[in-house]
Amino acid sequence: MESRLDQMDFDTLTALLAWQVELGADEPIGDLPVDRYELPDAAVPMAAVAPPPKPGPAKAGARPPLPPPMEKADPVALAHTALSGVRDLAGLRAAMAGFEGCELKRGARNTVFADGLAGARVMVIGEAPGREEDSVGKPFVGRAGQLLDRMFAAIGLGRENTGADGLYITNIMPWRPPENRDPNPEEIATMMPFVQRHVELAAPEVLVLMGNISCYALLGRKGVTRLRGQWAEALNLPVLPMFHPAYLLRNPGAKRDAWHDLLMLQARLRGGGR
Numbered sequence: 001m002e003s004r005l006d007q008m009d010f011d012t013l014t015a016l017l018a019w020q021v022e023l024g025a026d027e028p029i030g031d032l033p034v035d036r037y038e039l040p041d042a043a044v045p046m047a048a049v050a051p052p053p054k055p056g057p058a059k060a061g062a063r064p065p066l067p068p069p070m071e072k073a074d075p076v077a078l079a080h081t082a083l084s085g086v087r088d089l090a091g092l093r094a095a096m097a098g099f100e101g102c103e104l105k106r107g108a109r110n111t112v113f114a115d116g117l118a119g120a121r122v123m124v125i126g127e128a129p130g131r132e133e134d135s136v137g138k139p140f141v142g143r144a145g146q147l148l149d150r151m152f153a154a155i156g157l158g159r160e161n162t163g164a165d166g167l168y169i170t171n172i173m174p175w176r177p178p179e180n181r182d183p184n185p186e187e188i189a190t191m192m193p194f195v196q197r198h199v200e201l202a203a204p205e206v207l208v209l210m211g212n213i214s215c216y217a218l219l220g221r222k223g224v225t226r227l228r229g230q231w232a233e234a235l236n237l238p239v240l241p242m243f244h245p246a247y248l249l250r251n252p253g254a255k256r257d258a259w260h261d262l263l264m265l266q267a268r269l270r271g272g273g274r
Contacts, residue, residue, distance in 0.1 A: 075101035075102065075186075075189075075190040076189055076190055076192075076193065078099070078100075079099065079101055079192075080193050082096075082099050082101075083095055083193055086201075089114075089118055089198075089201050092113075092194070092201060093111075093113045096111055096113060096174055097113075102187055104173065104177055104183070104187060107176075107178055108129075109134050109135060109137075109176075110129075111175065112129040112134065112137055112138060112171060112176075113137075113174060114168065114169060114170040114198070115138045115139055115159055116168040117159065117161065117166030117168055118168055119202065120166035120167050120202075120204060121204060122152075122166075122167055122204060122205070122206050122208060122265070123168045123169075123170070123202050123204035123208070124140075124148070124152075124167065124169045124170070124207075124208045124210060125170055125171065125172060125195070125208070125214045126169070126171040126172070126211060126244065127172055127173065127183075127212075128172065128175070128177055128180075128182075128213065129173070130142055130176065130180055131176065131180070133145070133171075133176065134175075139170055140245070143246075144244065144246040147245040147248060147249060148210075148245045151245065151258065151262060152167055154259075155262050155265065155266040168202055168204060170195075170198060171214075172191060172195055172214050173187065174191070182212075182213060188213070188216070188217050195217065195218070196235060199235050199237070200235075205237070206237065206238050206239075206240065206265065206268060207234065207238070208239075209224075209234075209241045210242055210243075211224060211246075212224050212244075215227055218234040218235065218239065219234055219239065219241070224244075228240075228243060228261055229257065231264075240264060240265055240268075242258060242262075243257065243258050
């Protein structure tokens, strides 16, 4: 049968103990009687036994101290660890799909890795998947993706092509941000080791950066309106910033500039541009 003490919670028992201390109780009494005049079998020198420190009076409602908080793992370090054994694109895809260091993955339906011809001369790097891309699991499959295909088809390149006319497409982020918001700097930094390894394994001749996020990630600068139309360099490769197709859908007047940039890319691939 349970006693009343067994039915009391921690806070109630602590309050009762504090009340007894305030009344002057300074020594607990056990269940069995103790003969304090009985001599022990072997006397122990008093100096050999250090008296225990007296605890201070307990405060009513006091709780035991919480353990120190665990340090949050560095997501960039986790990314490098995940990449330690990656030797090819299939391994990179598996490492990215199994990576748990980015919160965006928890709200995404699919890991959007890449599409097109691995090893193509041109590698397009966009920003992040949208709703259609998240649903299908491939980059640039919505309206913006359809426009991208038409843009590159105009200079003879395509994700379905083989050989020198192929196109390889990916994004900075493999998971869709909520409400299609821009990924924040911490999320971008977390995934940059994967992006760098992706470029190394795909080994393109030229990178095309579509939009502000990809320019910020690889060039450290935003403002694609100012950056487009001129070559830059990142990861030891020539880089051409361009308007994102989604921007062109909202601003059709910028398509003339996009066409100019495509011709710059075509000239570069033909050996006629720097």
